[in-house]
Amino acid sequence: MSYQYRMYNELVDLWPVASDPHDYDKEAEIWRKALRDKLGPGRHRLLELGIGAGDNLSHFANEYQATGVDVSEKMLELSRKRNPDVVHYKGDMRTIRLGQKFKAVIIHDAISYLTTEDDLRNTFRTAAAHLEPGGVFIIAPEWYKETYKQAALYHVSRNQNGSQMTFIQYETDPDPSDTTMQCLMLYLINENGKLRVEQDLHTTGIFPMKTWDKLLIEAGFQVEKRPFPIYEDGREAYLLVCTYSGWFD
Numbered sequence: 001m002s003y004q005y006r007m008y009n010e011l012v013d014l015w016p017v018a019s020d021p022h023d024y025d026k027e028a029e030i031w032r033k034a035l036r037d038k039l040g041p042g043r044h045r046l047l048e049l050g051i052g053a054g055d056n057l058s059h060f061a062n063e064y065q066a067t068g069v070d071v072s073e074k075m076l077e078l079s080r081k082r083n084p085d086v087v088h089y090k091g092d093m094r095t096i097r098l099g100q101k102f103k104a105v106i107i108h109d110a111i112s113y114l115t116t117e118d119d120l121r122n123t124f125r126t127a128a129a130h131l132e133p134g135g136v137f138i139i140a141p142e143w144y145k146e147t148y149k150q151a152a153l154y155h156v157s158r159n160q161n162g163s164q165m166t167f168i169q170y171e172t173d174p175d176p177s178d179t180t181m182q183c184l185m186l187y188l189i190n191e192n193g194k195l196r197v198e199q200d201l202h203t204t205g206i207f208p209m210k211t212w213d214k215l216l217i218e219a220g221f222q223v224e225k226r227p228f229p230i231y232e233d234g235r236e237a238y239l240l241v242c243t244y245s246g247w248f249d
């Protein structure tokens with residue numbers, strides 16, 4: 001049995017243990033402000049790549065004509081329920097071409113699943129291919145090589161349908177010489193006294209800040225860094241608010 005990426009497949013029913021839309025109240029406000037600053041008033045067309053369950057997007061989806069893409073059909077099902085007015089497509093953010101243009105493309109924490117420079121390049125090309133010249137591309141890398149200090153531990157307990165659930169996430173960079181991190185997840189489940197543990201492992205990316213800047217500029221973006229102070233461990237984080245020059249149109 002593979003213990004990788006189970007959260008987006010056979011363990012998808014446990015997603016609400018790991019994540020609730022209210023967990024994003026603070027950061028969604030920062031996303032909302034950045035989008036409004038750049039786009040101005042109006043129900044503009046917005047595309048989220050790696051929409052997941054759409055928990056973050058649900059805070060501002062109704063302000064835009066929103067479209068979401070995800071590689072996992074099961075996560076798309078969750079987002080369709082959470083965001084019924086959003087148009088959903090199955091696809092990989094590194095390769096998908098919808099043949100449509102948007103005013104904004106955003107990638108929330110799904111950006112962490114890009115683990116090589118080619119992944120970044122290809123995804124930035126996808127964003128550019130879906131943006132009007134002058135359109136805005138916003139991402140929020142979770143980690144940078146320069147500022148990584150120590151592993152992060154996150155846990156939350158919730159009651160779900162009468163069961164007690166605890167989700168534990170341990171994120172670490174075991175080999176500082178490469179561009180990947182490992183994220184170990186455990187679910188401790190108490191269903192009416194019947195105990196169960198599920199585990200999951202995700203490989204995610206970690207790059208130097210200069211790699212983000214260099215590859216975004218190469219793809220035709222002007223990059224503005226805005227503080228993104230959302231992490232409990234106080235780590236340095238930025239919303240990268242990028243404007244598309246229309247370079248490749």
Ligand SMILES: C[S@@+](CC[C@H](N)C(=O)[O-])C[C@H]1O[C@@H](n2cnc3c(N)ncnc32)[C@H](O)[C@@H]1O
Pocket residue numbers: 008049050051052053054055056057069070071072075091092093094108109110113
């Ligand atoms: C942490 S979840 C996103 C949760 C989302 N931000 C929310 O608020 O609900 C990460 C998502 O990225 C998706 N994903 C990972 N790699 C992808 C890729 N190459 N293309 C599209 N989606 C991808 C996964 O299927 C998963 O649904």
